[in-house]
Amino acid sequence: MSNWLPQSAAGKRWLGLAPSYFVIGIFMLVPMIIMAVFSFLEPNPYGGVKPVGSLAAYVKLFFEYDLEDNLVFNPGYINIIFRSFQLSFGATLLCLVFGFPVAYYITLQPENRRNFYIYLVTIPFWTNLLIRTFAWIIILGRGGVIETPLLAAGIIDDSLRMMYTDGAIAIGLTYSYLPLMVLPIYASLEKLDFRLLEAASDLYANRLEVMTKVVIPLCKPGIIAGCILVFIPCLGAFIAPNLLGGGKKLMLGSLVQFQFASARNWPFGAALSMLLLSAVVIMLIFYARAAKKRAAMEGD
């Protein structure tokens, strides 16, 4: 027995957990700290940061300097953030509306077929998101898959101008993250005791009431998890907003990407990321609380 190994139970436990501490530390904690630190530094116009402390990045979120160097309120970035939340919320809602029936349908299939359907749901992940988003340009764009037949049939006589709109961004986001909604909802529906549905209909609940009073409340954890899993990447998304929104209408994710790439303002990008991060953390706390309350209720 080599004596440099910890002998106590606590020491052995620590040793066993060390690899995960290491991974979490190197790949999550350290980058986060670097980002937080960068957000309080000054930008280097040639990229990177200057080691000079500054709150400029956070000030820039709300204010700008006018020609006389006075700080004036600038709603521009706030609007972008607000728009991002709006669009992400819309996309999340669309994902829920399309994702829930899909998950429910899969749950109703015979057991041996369910895994196959789940596999189908995940297939789009095998291809690059960029390529899949480009496909939407062909579908939605001028002279695209939707417009051409409608024009030919004389149903419309001008372009529908579907591209470069908030709608196009929402469709792109919905498409990109739909599987992230389907999977957690399926996971919770699969655990659902379907005898409860019979019990509800036996107690005079019509089909709608069976859904609203029994199925949805019982798979709420899956629905909330799915919404968070969709909402968070939507907030940070930049491919769909850039390609389908034409880059004119920025979202938070494209703004962050822009700061690090073209604008060379790393601290501002970091500050925006910190803002995004706080939003996510707040939502996760909300989720954890809801889950805890539910666990207390159901005693498990």
Add this chain to the structure above:
Amino acid sequence: MTTAIDIRGVTKIYNPGSNQPVKALDNVSLTINDNEFFTLLGPSGCGKTTLLRLIAGFEQVSGGEIMLFGEEIENLEPSQRPVNTVFQHYALFPHMTVAANVAFGLERLRQPKTEIEATVERVLTLVKMKHLGDRPPSQLSGGQQQRVALARALAPSPKVLLLDEPLSALDLKLRQAMREELKQLQKETGITFVFVTHDQEEALAMSDRIAVMSDGEVQQIGGPTDIYEHPVNRFVADFIGDTNFLDGEIVDFNDDLVTCRIGSSSMFEAENSGGHKVGDQVTLFLRPEKISLSAPDAASGSATRPGKVANLVYLGNQAAYTVDMGDGVTLTAQARPREDGNLPFAIGDPLAVGFSSRALRVLPQ
């Protein structure tokens, strides 16, 4: 007497048209009277639960019809049928309190709030669960969940209450206590109970009438004593209680009794149920509790036959004896332990075995 449920030639085939159709019910006809405690009894897979699910509306009949108080219910959704079910595993809503579970059906019926509250309180009192109204089901014991399930199904005052093996998940003591309570509850509420069980003791203890089922068919319908004392076939006699079967041939008969040869030369007399003739191959049956065992020297006036204890199983309040009657005939009989707790006979002891020929019956073929 009003007919609550009239089941007419109902057939149920699962997976029809597939390569493995399963016939769960085959041309079943029976009527259940209003205010009756009716039990569907049979081994698992006999179709009793299927029949219950057809009445509740969870399954559709493949043939025949089900009438509820004179009305055809085939096209009604479960939610439109004035019947409620107590499920085998209770199926309580885990996200609702006990009171909310009980109120669920009443709310769907759009009853006024004050009325719902009053009913919930009344039925929870009825099942002795009023003090636990605001608990979630997960914090209740199995017996308590059972009561909540019962209260939930009774709250909307259904015309018929369907009970799908509701006691099977409870331990023995609780099961026995619940039997009496269920019977009591049925009398108090006057609701027709249709009770599904595979436990013959449960069926005998609670039912007004019993339908014994096997392989998707009704074997016999009758009161508990009918079923126990006058089973119509070997399946019923075997499924209900313990019994001795003696296969033999009729050698003689008069108006009262038939005489059968069992084994090579043992003669047994049995009650003549009519329609037998010499040479018929028949099965006699004799319930163990109708056999008296005594020591050979202490034999009383009634005719006894000699036997020998081949085996015994101690059951506490009694012992089950396997008695070798010679000529390849064995009988199962019972004897109580003596007052000092010792068993009256040991393996190998000679016995005087007594039973009346009235207790021996010919099973209809």
